[in-house]
Structure formats: C-alpha cells, structure tokens
Amino acid sequence: xxxxxxxxxxxxxxxxxxxxxxxxxxxxxxxxxxxxxxxxxxxxxxxxxxxxxxxxxxxxxxxxxxxxxxxxxxxxxxxxxxxxxxxxxxxxxxxxxxxxxxxxxxxxxxxxx
Amino acid sequence: xxxxxxxxxxxxxxxxxxxxxxxxxxxxxxxxxxxxxxxxxxxxxxxxxxxxxxxxxxxxxxxxxxxxxxxxxxxxxxxxxxxxxxxxxxxxxxxxxxxxxxxxxxxxxxxxx
Numbered sequence: 060x061x062x063x064x065x066x067x068x069x070x071x072x073x074x075x076x077x078x079x080x081x082x083x084x085x086x087x088x089x090x091x092x093x094x095x096x097x098x099x100x101x102x103x104x105x106x107x108x109x110x111x112x113x114x115x116x117x118x119x120x121x122x123x124x125x126x127x128x129x130x131x132x133x134x135x136x137x138x139x140x141x142x143x144x145x146x147x148x149x150x151x152x153x154x155x156x157x158x159x160x161x162x163x164x165x166x167x168x169x170x171x172x
Numbered sequence: 173x174x175x176x177x178x179x180x181x182x183x184x185x186x187x188x189x190x191x192x193x194x195x196x197x198x199x200x201x202x203x204x205x206x207x208x209x210x211x212x213x214x215x216x217x218x219x220x221x222x223x224x225x226x227x228x229x230x231x232x233x234x235x236x237x238x239x240x241x242x243x244x245x246x247x248x249x250x251x252x253x254x255x256x257x258x259x260x261x262x263x264x265x266x267x268x269x270x271x272x273x274x275x276x277x278x279x280x281x282x283x284x285x
Contacts, residue, residue, distance in 0.1 A: 069274075071274040071275065071278040071279075072198070072199075072202075072270070072271050072274045072278075073198075073199065074274065074278050074279075075270050075271075075273060075274035075278050076192060076193055076195075076197075076198040076199075076270070077193060077195070078193075078278075079189060079192060079193050079270065080189055080190060080191075080192050080193005080194060080198075081193060082189075082190070084189075085185070085186075085189040085193075086185075086186065086189075089185075124277075146277045149273055149276070149277065150273060152269055153266060153269040153270045153273055156265055156266040156269060157185070157188050157189070157192065157266045158185050158188070160188060160262055160263060160266055161182075161184040161185045161187065161188035162184065163262070164237075164259045164262065165184040165185075165187050165188050165191075166184075166187075
C-alpha cells in the first residue's frame with residue numbers, strides 16, 4: 060500500500076481553512092466586499108453575532124491582515140469603519156464559488172461543530 | 173445609520189463555511205480529488221491526523237454526502253475505499269482558489285482556534 064505525498068497540503072493551506080471556517084469570519088469578510096462598514100453596520104448585517112465576538116473577530120482578522128480600520132466622515136464626525144485589505148479582497152472569488160456550491164448542494168440543516 | 177440586508181448570508185453558506193473550516197475536512201476532501209483512497213492511504217497522506225479523528229470525519233463527510241464508501245479489489249480481496257461524490261468533486265474549484273490565495277497571502281504561522 061503506497062503512501063501518497065501531497066505537497067499541496069501545506070501549513071499555509073491549513074491556516075486558510077481555519078481562518079475561513081472559524082465561525083463568523085466568512086460572514087464578516089463577505090459583508091465587507093461591497094464597501095467599508097462601521098461596527099454597528101457590520102453587527103446589524105450579520106444575524107446573531109454579539110458585540111464581544113464581533114470585536115474579537117475584527118481584531119483577529121486585522122492581525123491577519125485581512126481587514127483594516129479606516130476613518131470615515133459621518134455627519135461632520137470622524138468615525139471608525141472596517142475595510143478589506145488587498146489580501147481580504149482577493150478572497151472574493153473563493154467565497155463566491157463557495158457560496159454558489161452551497162446554493163447548489165447544501166441542505167439547510169445543522170452541521171456538528 | 174442604515175442596516176444592510178445581505179440575502180447571500182444564508183444558513184446554507186454558513187454551513188458550507190463550517191464544513192470547509194472544520195479541522196481536517198478540507199485536507200480529506202483535497203486528498204480525494206485525484207482518486208479514491210483507502211483509510212490507511214488517507215491517514216498517511218494527511219500529516220498528524222489520528223485514526224479516531226479520521227474515522228469521525230469520514231463518517232460526517234459521508235453523512236453530508238460529500239464522500240462515499242466504495243469497494244475496490246486489492247490483491248484479490250475486496251477492500252473499502254473512500255471516493256468523492258459529485259457534491260464533493262464540485263468543491264475542487266473552490267479549494268483550488270483557496271489554495272492559491274493561501275500560497276500568495278498566508279504566512280505559515282498559527283491562527284488562534
């Protein structure tokens with residue numbers, strides 16, 4: 060029986076799986092494809108996320124270089140918004156394909172965590 | 173401040189994220205793109221997975237319809253192998269894009285779980 064050697068199963072690939080699969084990360088990245096959003100806009104666009112968890116995920120995704128904070132003007136005030144970096148934007152084709160696959164194949168029933 | 177409504181952030185999409193992101197699932201699916209593999213071939217191709225966890229993941233991915241068991245002949249004996257279903261094979265473009273993204277962007281350092 061042969062042992063297969065799969066050079067593509069590299070640690071970087073595993074890190075990408077973990078990042079994408081971690082609960083809410085895909086939703087957060089997906090929400091930011093179109094435009095930068097403020098914290099409360101992000102929270103309102105993602106059904107069920109708490110302030111604490113959103114804060115934590117935004118910090119992690121910022122540390123990973125997927126998104127960054129910017130300042131926006133809102134009614135004369137400077138407010139903080141979140142925007143994708145190039146690294147984050149380049150996930151768009153992957154997430155769109157995954158979304159299309161889910162539309163075609165996934166039954167809307169729970170997966171065990 | 174407006175609330176964004178993102179109809180694409182559906183439960184099916186979330187299920188897909190959870191499935192893809194769950195540790196080892198992406199590796200198992202990726203390993204099976206080329207050809208069916210027996211349990212020991214799969215275990216040997218995925219660095220660090222235990223028999224117990226591989227058994228559990230194979231059962232889950234089978235229940236999700238991503239892979240199935242088949243019988244193969246090996247030296248005159250019928251042995252069990254695992255092969256992707258159509259649902260599993262259709263993840264190939266997504267995983268290839270994610271792999272390419274990881275090659276370009278991911279630093280080989282740990283992500284917090």
